[in-house]
Amino acid sequence: MFPGFKKLDAFLDKYDKFIISTHESPDGDGLGAEIAFNELLYCLNKEAVILNSDPIPDKFLFIDIDNEINIYNEKKDFPNLEEYAVFVLDTNDFDNIGTAYKHIKDRVKDVFIIDHHEGGQDKFEDNFIKAEASSASEIIYDIIKYYKKKPSFKAAQALYAGILFDTGSFRYPKTSPETFRIIAHLVEIGANPFNIYEKIYESNSLDSFELRAKMLSTMEIHFNRKLILMKLTPEMLKETGAPFTEGELNINLPLTLEGVVASVLVKQNIGGEVKVSMRTKGDYDVAQIAMDKGGGGHKNAAGYKSKKSFNETCEEVIKEMSAFFPAN
Numbered sequence: 001m002f003p004g005f006k007k008l009d010a011f012l013d014k015y016d017k018f019i020i021s022t023h024e025s026p027d028g029d030g031l032g033a034e035i036a037f038n039e040l041l042y043c044l045n046k047e048a049v050i051l052n053s054d055p056i057p058d059k060f061l062f063i064d065i066d067n068e069i070n071i072y073n074e075k076k077d078f079p080n081l082e083e084y085a086v087f088v089l090d091t092n093d094f095d096n097i098g099t100a101y102k103h104i105k106d107r108v109k110d111v112f113i114i115d116h117h118e119g120g121q122d123k124f125e126d127n128f129i130k131a132e133a134s135s136a137s138e139i140i141y142d143i144i145k146y147y148k149k150k151p152s153f154k155a156a157q158a159l160y161a162g163i164l165f166d167t168g169s170f171r172y173p174k175t176s177p178e179t180f181r182i183i184a185h186l187v188e189i190g191a192n193p194f195n196i197y198e199k200i201y202e203s204n205s206l207d208s209f210e211l212r213a214k215m216l217s218t219m220e221i222h223f224n225r226k227l228i229l230m231k232l233t234p235e236m237l238k239e240t241g242a243p244f245t246e247g248e249l250n251i252n253l254p255l256t257l258e259g260v261v262a263s264v265l266v267k268q269n270i271g272g273e274v275k276v277s278m279r280t281k282g283d284y285d286v287a288q289i290a291m292d293k294g295g296g297g298h299k300n301a302a303g304y305k306s307k308k309s310f311n312e313t314c315e316e317v318i319k320e321m322s323a324f325f326p327a328n
C-alpha cells in the first residue's frame with residue numbers, strides 16, 4: 001500500500017479540527033480536491049473548514065454547491081486558529097497557499113501535504129505525495145476509498161472536474177487506466193461529463209474572446225514554424241476588460257497547430273511584472289531555461305519572471321529557445 005495512507009492515518013488520529021487549503025490562484029484540481037476532502041473529514045467526524053487566499057474563478061463556482069469555500073480576509077481574524085491543523089492540497093509547499101500563509105503559519109498546530117507534483121522529495125517522508133497521480137483529486141478519491149466511504153454527487157462532480165482539468169481532458173501522460181476507472185465510478189455516481197466540460201471550457205466571456213483576438217494578432221512564427229510566440233500586455237487587458245488569468249490560458253492554442261512543438265507567452269498583468277511561460281511537446285525541456293532564470297516548472301511546461309523590459313524579454317526567450325532548433 002502507498003505509504004501516504006499510514007501517515008494520513010496518524011495525522012487524523014492526532015487532531016480533530018482542520019483547515020483545508022490549496023495553492024494561490026486555485027485551479028479546478030485544487031478546488032475539487034478540497035470539496036471532496038472536506039466531505040470525507042465530515043464523514044470521519046472531524047471538524048473542517050476550507051480556507052483559500054484567492055477567490056474561486058467563475059468557471060469553477062459550480063462545484064462549490066454548498067458555498068463551503070471561504071476566502072481568507074486579512075482584516076478579520078480567523079477565530080481560534082491555534083486549535084487547527086492544516087491540510088495543504090495540490091501543492092507541496094505550504095507557503096504556496098498565498099496571502100493566508102503569513103497569517104496562519106506560526107499559529108496552527110501542524111501541516112500535512114497531499115499532492116501530486118514533482119519535487120518536494122524532502123517532504124515525502126511525512127506527507128502524502130504521489131507524483132504518479134494525475135491530480136490531487138485522484139489522490140483524494142483513493143483516500144475516500146481507503147476509508148471505505150463513497151463520494152456524494154457533490155464530491156463526485158468536484159473530483160471529476162479536478163481530474164478533467166489536471167489531465168487536460170484525459171490527455172496528459174499521467175492519465176492512466178486507473179484514472180479512467182475512477183472517472184467511470186464518478187460518472188456512475190452522477191457526475192455529468194457534458195455539463196462539467198461546458199461549465200469549465202465553454203463558458204468564456206466575450207471579453208476574454210476579444211482578448212484572445214488581440215493576443216493572436218501578436219503571433220510571431222519562429223524556427224521554421226516550430227515555435228510560436230504571443231504577447232499578453234496590460235494595454236490589452238485594459239482595452240478588453242478581460243481577466244489576466246483568461247489570457248494566460250491562450251498559451252495552449254499554438255500547440256493545436258500541426259508541426260508546432262513550442263509555445264511561448266510573454267505576459268504582464270496591469271501593474272505586474274513581465275513573465276514568460278513556455279509550453280512544449282516532446283523532448284524539448286524548458287524547465288532548465290526557467291530554472292536558470294530563477295523560475296521553475298516541468299519539462300514541457302515552465303516559466304519565470306523576467307528582469308528585462310517586455311520587448312527585451314521576447315528577444316531573450318527566443319534566443320534561449322533557439323538552442324532547440326539549430327539552423328540547418
Ligand SMILES: [Mn+2]
Nearest residue numbers: 029090136166
Ligand atoms: Mn493538480
